[in-house]
Amino acid sequence: MLNDKKVLYSGMQATGTLTLGNYLGALKNWVNLSDEYECFYGVMDLHSLTVRQVPADFRKNARSLYALYVAAGLDPKKNCLYYQSHVSAHAELGWILDCFTYMGELNRMTQFKDKAAKHADNINAGLYTYPVLMAADILLYQADMVPVGVDQKQHLEICRDIAERFNNIYGEVFTIPEAYIPKAGAKIMSLQEPEKKMSKSDENVNATIRLLDDPDTIIRKFKRAVTDSGSEVRYSEDKPGVSNLMSIYGCVTGKTMEEIEREFDGKGYGDFKLAVGETVADELKPLQKRYEELMADKAFIDGCIKENDEKARYFANKTLRKVQKKVGLTEQIR
Ligand code: ATP
Numbered sequence: 001m002l003n004d005k006k007v008l009y010s011g012m013q014a015t016g017t018l019t020l021g022n023y024l025g026a027l028k029n030w031v032n033l034s035d036e037y038e039c040f041y042g043v044m045d046l047h048s049l050t051v052r053q054v055p056a057d058f059r060k061n062a063r064s065l066y067a068l069y070v071a072a073g074l075d076p077k078k079n080c081l082y083y084q085s086h087v088s089a090h091a092e093l094g095w096i097l098d099c100f101t102y103m104g105e106l107n108r109m110t111q112f113k114d115k116a117a118k119h120a121d122n123i124n125a126g127l128y129t130y131p132v133l134m135a136a137d138i139l140l141y142q143a144d145m146v147p148v149g150v151d152q153k154q155h156l157e158i159c160r161d162i163a164e165r166f167n168n169i170y171g172e173v174f175t176i177p178e179a180y181i182p183k184a185g186a187k188i189m190s191l192q193e194p195e196k197k198m199s200k201s202d203e204n205v206n207a208t209i210r211l212l213d214d215p216d217t218i219i220r221k222f223k224r225a226v227t228d229s230g231s232e233v234r235y236s237e238d239k240p241g242v243s244n245l246m247s248i249y250g251c252v253t254g255k256t257m258e259e260i261e262r263e264f265d266g267k268g269y270g271d272f273k274l275a276v277g278e279t280v281a282d283e284l285k286p287l288q289k290r291y292e293e294l295m296a297d298k299a300f301i302d303g304c305i306k307e308n309d310e311k312a313r314y315f316a317n318k319t320l321r322k323v324q325k326k327v328g329l330t331e332q333i334r
């Protein structure tokens with residue numbers, strides 16, 4: 001790298017407007033880590049194609065995702081924020097790594113099983129090899145660390161296995177990355193079915209808080225959130241609904257579960273849900289304002305994308321060339 005900072009890599013799919021889960025599990029931590037590391041954050045548009053997309057909506061979602069990265073506090077002059085599909089090395093290394101990944105390994109991936117069950121009419125090969133493309137993303141930039149929510153842990157493990165296998169054959173080509181999974185917020189659950197993770201492609205509007213929801217909508221959704229029997233605000237396994245709301249509140253305010261229990265001692269679910277709603281709405285206000293400004297400034301966003309795509313290409317191609325050479329592909333005659 002250009003300096004001695006360690007490298008951080010992460011990204012999200014452009015499959016819909018980000019949820020509070022994406023924010024608390026990933027984006028907020030990215031911002032906190034962005035000074036300390038040399039950071040690359042991708043708009044993972046190739047991964048998004050594993051589920052059928054409507055082209056016009058998909059383009060809008062990708063752009064909106066890019067603007068949300070910036071609005072959340074990632075400075076595009078310091079962090080490399082780019083589109084995955086604009087760097088062809090991802091697909092190229094993805095193919096090579098496919099040849100170093102066993103079907104037995106991919107058969108164990110729980111995300112594949114979940115998505116295959118959800119999209120039974122479109123169980124495509126991309127969905128199956130999704131983790132290999134993800135490994136290529138990370139390994140191209142020689143990332144030391146990958147901040148993600150807990151649902152991505154298994155993908156990080158297979159990425160490490162592929163990298164180690166490759167290094168064992170060809171020498172130290174890839175840096176072996178570590179997952180960074182936050183202690184709080186790593187798995188925010190649906191507001192309607194608290195046993196399921198909050199997911200941006202959920203069709204039930206009341207199940208997710210979107211980062212672009214207005215304050216009234218946010219408060220209304222929290223008021224309607226499914227809670228458990230009883231009326232006590234207490235963190236426990238048998239109270240998944242309330243515990244999820246407490247995790248959200250804790251993540252945003254920095255308070256511990258005990259502090260929250262004390263704060264709402266003797267108060268009912270109604271007061272608690274209202275407090276969570278108001279706190280989340282306030283947290284998101286500055287991000288939403290910045291987002292509107294950015295979406296109105298086409299030239300600025302276009303300039304950032306162009307500059308960062310080039311930077312990403314430079315680093316990614318360096319690794320790709322090395323890999324091509326190692327496996328014995330012949331160099332192009334220039
Ligand atoms: P989709 O519904 O399309 O599968 P998603 O909401 O699961 O999307 P991803 O793009 O797969 O979002 O994930 C982006 C990042 O957000 C990842 O780091 C992932 O671990 C994290 N993340 C997603 N959902 C949650 C959640 N409910 N809680 C915490 N982190 C999450």
Ligand code: LTN
Pocket residue numbers: 009010011012013044047133134137138146148152155
């Ligand atoms: N699979 C990830 C998105 C993703 C990613 C990556 C995250 C694609 N490539 C590389 C970290 C590093 C998800 O969040 N669903």
